[in-house]
Structures are given as structure tokens and as C-alpha cells.
Amino acid sequence: MKIAIIGAGIAGSTAAIYLGKLGLDVTLFERGNSIVSGPPFCHLHAGGNLYREISDEACVTLLKESIELLRMYPQVIDYRPTVLAIPTVDNGEAKDLFKRLDILKEEYKKLVNEDSKNQVLGKVEDYYKVYTKEELKKLKEKKTVKKPKSFDEWMIPVAKNVDLNKIKDTLIMVQEYGLNIFRLSASAKMILDEMSNVKIKLNTTVSNIIEDESLKNFVIEFKNNELINEQRFDYIINAAGFRTGKIDDMLKVKAKRLVEFKSAYVSKWTDCDTIWPEVIFYGTRGTPQGMAQFTPYPNGHFQIHGMTEEITLFKNGLAKSCENSSQPKLEKKFVKKITQGWEKSDIENRTKSAINYIKQFIPSFKNVEVASKPLYGAQQIPGDEVSLRTADVCFESERYARCEIVKASSVLTMSDMIIKSLIELSILPSDVYKNRTQIFDKFQDREKLDSLSKEIAKQRDYPEELAMLINDKKLN
Known part of the structure; x- marks a missing residue:
């Protein structure tokens, strides 16, 4: 069973970690040169108090x-x-x-x-x-x-x-x-680097997707360093961020x-x-x-x-x-x-x-x-409501999931729904589900994480301070 995830932002990278931890064969496509970049986030919305206009x-x-x-x-x-x-x-x-x-x-x-x-x-x-x-x-x-x-x-x-x-x-x-986006990028990279069943294709653009209904799978055409290749996958997760609609168009899916x-x-x-x-x-x-x-x-x-x-x-x-x-x-x-x-x-x-x-x-x-x-x-x-702040995933077909998160905190809800979809398809056994937070490494090598976070910030031309914490301990 081969799963393709298109886009290695926080949604795609977290889904790759989650599915990889469950032993699935995952390929993560990313057009950029690193994972977890894109729109800036700096705030854990533990209550959404920035937004008076939401429910x-x-x-x-x-x-x-x-x-x-x-x-x-x-x-x-x-x-x-x-x-x-x-x-x-x-x-x-x-x-x-x-x-x-x-x-x-x-x-x-x-x-x-x-x-x-x-x-x-x-x-x-x-x-x-x-x-x-x-x-x-x-x-x-x-x-x-x-x-x-x-x-x-x-x-x-x-x-x-x-x-x-x-x-x-x-x-x-x-x-x-x-x-912290730079630390999250470093943390996700450190986890994924240790997972042999997750392949990351950076600087790679998905150029076309053809659905093979007879075999119930997809042929993905992709380009890397001007070389065009193709590969078959059984399940596609569209986590392409603001380019999500391009993948929808390839699959002839209409979405607002x-x-x-x-x-x-x-x-x-x-x-x-x-x-x-x-x-x-x-x-x-x-x-x-x-x-x-x-x-x-x-x-x-x-x-x-x-x-x-x-x-x-x-x-x-x-x-x-x-x-x-x-x-x-x-x-x-x-x-x-x-x-x-x-x-x-x-x-x-x-x-x-x-x-x-x-x-x-x-x-x-x-x-x-x-x-x-x-x-x-x-x-x-x-949708069409600019004030929307909570969204997770939409299933346009039984083998195509489209990630629609607006805030980073929604990535686990999104991943959990994809896991349930894979259970329904018998791709995963029904007893595989666990408390989602228990399948992740709780603490990583702090010195390595600090160093890699700063390195990523510098590679993206930002001050290393943006990869540092002003307080790394719980308040009480």
C-alpha cells in the first residue's frame, strides 16, 4: 500500500509522521527545498482568543x-x-x-x-x-x-x-x-529522517495525476531537476497549501x-x-x-x-x-x-x-x-468565509483526502480523520488506532534541535533568534 502526500508543510509533514509511525509506505512531495515552511505562524491558539469574530x-x-x-x-x-x-x-x-x-x-x-x-x-x-x-x-x-x-x-x-x-x-x-515554525520544521525533519518507510522528495513538482479506476490507484507524474518521472500510488493526500486547487483540478474535482x-x-x-x-x-x-x-x-x-x-x-x-x-x-x-x-x-x-x-x-x-x-x-x-479558523480534511473520493487546515493546531484532527478513512478501506487494521499523541516521540535531542532550528532560520534568511525560545518551561 503506497500513499502519496503532496506538500510538506505542517499538514503534510505531520500526516507523513503519523502514517509512517503506523508502518505505511509514504512518499512526501515538496516543491521547496525544506519542510514546514509557507505562511507564517507564531501563535498556539489555545482557545482562539485572538479572534473575537469566531464562535x-x-x-x-x-x-x-x-x-x-x-x-x-x-x-x-x-x-x-x-x-x-x-x-x-x-x-x-x-x-x-x-x-x-x-x-x-x-x-x-x-x-x-x-x-x-x-x-x-x-x-x-x-x-x-x-x-x-x-x-x-x-x-x-x-x-x-x-x-x-x-x-x-x-x-x-x-x-x-x-x-x-x-x-x-x-x-x-x-x-x-x-x-515556533523553525523549531517545528527541525523537529519534523529529525523524526522523518529516522523513518526508512517515508521518502521525502524535495524540489519536486507534481505535474499531473491520472486516476486508474480499474486498478483503484493513481499515476503521479512529477518533475525534479527537469527530469520527469511517474509512480503509482494507492491513496493521495493533498496537502499542497495555497496550491491545493491545482491538485483538485488535475483530478477534476470542484471545490470552493x-x-x-x-x-x-x-x-x-x-x-x-x-x-x-x-x-x-x-x-x-x-x-x-x-x-x-x-x-x-x-x-x-x-x-x-x-x-x-x-x-x-x-x-x-x-x-x-x-x-x-x-x-x-x-x-x-x-x-x-x-x-x-x-x-x-x-x-x-x-x-x-x-x-x-x-x-x-x-x-x-x-x-x-x-x-x-x-x-x-x-x-x-x-469555502468562502475569510474569518474561518477551524477546518481539517475533506474526502472527495474514498482514496483522495484534501487537507484544509487554516490553523496549525488542526493537523492532528486532520491526521486522525485520514487514519479512520484508511481503517474503513481496510488499509489499516481496526485496532491500529491509539491516542494520537502517544505515537510521537515526546522529547528529542535538545542540543540538536536547537542547532538545526537555527540552521533552518539562517537558510531561509532570517535571524537565528526567530528559532529560539524566550521561555522553554511551563509557567507553573
Whole structure:
């Protein structure tokens, strides 16, 4: 039984690990020169609190999936909390969030009661904490600490540096952590390198797929170094990311989807020697007051999102499929950024716009430099709702699975559904299913992981700090 996975992002790589651990013959096709790249991610959405617009049910799903992902890849998580702040210009109120936070806290309690190993987001009672401005003013008088161990210690730099006149009365700190793409890439590579039954074909483009209905299999044509080859497979997993529609088109499958080009910006705050939590300043997506995201890394490096068309989003950066093709067509300028890189002037201008956007809330955020090119890519979103944040996999036929994850935390749910599909086809025995997190290596060689993560960051022309953690231990 041969399985082809097209695309070696977090979805394809995780599926390859999962299926490989079950002893299946897997070939992983990747058009790039390394695995787990693509659209930037930096946040483990353990509750989805960045997204006020999604449902409580979607937030609960993200909570469950994030806990599973954290248990699978514990050494790629940056254990620093996230602060939620509502600007004075925003229509929302902190009290509007409390009901959802309590729902998430209760759900977390249930998961911990079911399995004590699920307590990976700190103690249940410490899932979140509310701070008034009076409490922040008191924290402002305290000294920052090099290694914060409590919510209060993590909140000190926020109290000292955020302009509280720009923020409504209440701030919230929640146990949503960082998710490091370079460490995840390194971790997945280290696991896959040890698996002889998983073959990785880098720098390889799938050019055509022919379904052989009589033999119930597929012929995949692929190109590597201008050499064209073909191979038969019994089952195909389409994890091609924003190019997913191209594979659908090869198989004459119709599907609605969106593709959105997005970017995050990398800065270095030369005067900063303080460890920060992540800080989210809420806003309405796509407006001049869109959400700002301030994500810390070691040695004064910060990743910045601003959900406006001048920063993270782009005018005409959203494309949708049509009746003739399942593949949305991005404008050529975005495809050029993905395949050839950015113009230096564009990097400078948009990164500086991102820096200025953060300065409205953190006036001390000055003497800040452009640290590298942005983190960027195109994200697929199944259907036609741009705010969708939870999706997993769709089965267009019994031997063709299409991965449709929007957030990295959904990869285990996706893989689990594929396993059940393979059981139904008698490709896997019915007793093969286990708790999904138990089949993965829990801890890897830390020194090797650190070194490889930095190497991958450098190969992709990013500072090595982006592959490092500011806090590698659970908060309590």
C-alpha cells in the first residue's frame, strides 16, 4: 500500500509522521527545498482568543487541538502568555470576553480531568487573569525580572510601556503560547529522517495525476531537476497549501476556496533587554484600526502583525476559486513575492509601517530596526468565509483526502480523520488506532534541535533568534 502526500508543510509533514509511525509506505512531495515552511505562524491558539469574530464552539475546538499539538511537539512551544488589550477606539469591551474565557476554562478543566497529561496550559484556575488599570499602575512601579514565573511578573513590561490612555479599563492575560515554525520544521525533519518507510522528495513538482479506476490507484507524474518521472500510488493526500486547487483540478474535482496573501514583519528593538509576553491589541480586520499583534523573540526581536492593508493584509490579496478551476488566482505580484522574494524598498516601507503601528500603543518602541525580510505566504481557506479558523480534511473520493487546515493546531484532527478513512478501506487494521499523541516521540535531542532550528532560520534568511525560545518551561 503506497500513499502519496503532496506538500510538506505542517499538514503534510505531520500526516507523513503519523502514517509512517503506523508502518505505511509514504512518499512526501515538496516543491521547496525544506519542510514546514509557507505562511507564517507564531501563535498556539489555545482557545482562539485572538479572534473575537469566531464562535465559542470554534474556540473550544482550537483549545482541544492546541493541547494535542503541544503534547506532540513540546519543544517547539514558547511558554509565554498572551495579553489581550482593547484600544479606546475599538467598539468592544473586555467584559464581552469573560463569558468565552469561562467556557474555555471549564472545557480545559474537563480535558484535564479526563487525562492529567492535558494540563499543559498551566493550572486550570490560572488559564486567564484580569488586570485593572489600578493594578497595572502598581505593577508599573516594580522592576522587570529576567525570568518571569508568574502572571504579574510577565505583566510588568506591559504596565511600564503600554500607553494605558490608549487602552480601555481592563487587560487580560491568558495561557496562549508561542508556536515556533523553525523549531517545528527541525523537529519534523529529525523524526522523518529516522523513518526508512517515508521518502521525502524535495524540489519536486507534481505535474499531473491520472486516476486508474480499474486498478483503484493513481499515476503521479512529477518533475525534479527537469527530469520527469511517474509512480503509482494507492491513496493521495493533498496537502499542497495555497496550491491545493491545482491538485483538485488535475483530478477534476470542484471545490470552493479562498487564498489570501499575508505577511508578518521582523524587527529588532535595540534598547530592549526585557522579556515580554505576546500582546494583542484588538481591532476590526481590514480597517485602518485592524488588530495589532506584538510577538516577542530573544535579544529584542519582535514579529509584528497589523491586520490592515498597509501591513499584514494586502489590497487585492484575497483571491477565490471559480467555476472553471478550484485554484484561486492570486495577482502576479503576490506570486512573484512567494517565488522570487521581496523588493528591498517594499520590505523597508511595510516593516516601518508595522513598527509605527505598534508605537501608537507602545511609545517606547523606538530605536527599532528592520531585522530581516518579512515572514510571508499565501493561506488557503476552504469555502468562502475569510474569518474561518477551524477546518481539517475533506474526502472527495474514498482514496483522495484534501487537507484544509487554516490553523496549525488542526493537523492532528486532520491526521486522525485520514487514519479512520484508511481503517474503513481496510488499509489499516481496526485496532491500529491509539491516542494520537502517544505515537510521537515526546522529547528529542535538545542540543540538536536547537542547532538545526537555527540552521533552518539562517537558510531561509532570517535571524537565528526567530528559532529560539524566550521561555522553554511551563509557567507553573
